[in-house]
Amino acid sequence: AQSVTQLDSQVPVFEEAPVELRCNYSSSVSVYLFWYVQYPNQGLQLLLKYLSGSTLVKGINGFEAEFNKSQTSFHLRKPSVHISDTAEYFCAVSPNSGGYNKLIFGAGTRLAVHP
């Protein structure tokens, strides 16, 4: 079985400051890792995903994430945030074998960017 822990439920930050949203997972099998973003009154959109290879993954809107196998972490970072980045962010894992891409979500981190 897999589980995902997002260590911060809310992260307030000022515009143009850097931000890190933390995600840890547990799994008895190898997994794929995803970050999704949910803007107000919208569904989830894929930000980035880690499948294999380079542990640093770049996504849309200037976000990147680093997979750390020994720490079982997949933290999301952005060097300089904008007001428009205010949203809820979800980390998710999917076992890389089996019949379907079952996604296990974390509880979410609400990022609030202040001017």
Added chain:
Amino acid sequence: DADVTQTPRNRITKTGKRIMLECSQTKGHDRMYWYRQDPGLGLRLIYYSFDVKDINKGEISDGYSVSRQAQAKFSLSLESAIPNQTALYFCATSDSGTGSNNQPQHFGDGTRLSIL
């Protein structure tokens, strides 16, 4: 037009009523999913379907049923709604091609359901 369309977007109803939430997609994906989102709990899987003839329970299927009327349509029903089913409901789709476990899921904009 949205690739994954959910109707209605908002619904308020009373305890005991039967409710159907509908989802249609134009992405041509075989796989479709229903989730519910509750504050502080993230998204939890209710049902998923690989194709029209393949429907499976997720982690919280009690009190819900689904119907896959066509490849593009997947509806969720609450046979007798209760207040703790008040939540935001999402439909999602994904491709079933090679490496299907790493295919991202594509979400609709959600249905906000309130049961009084």
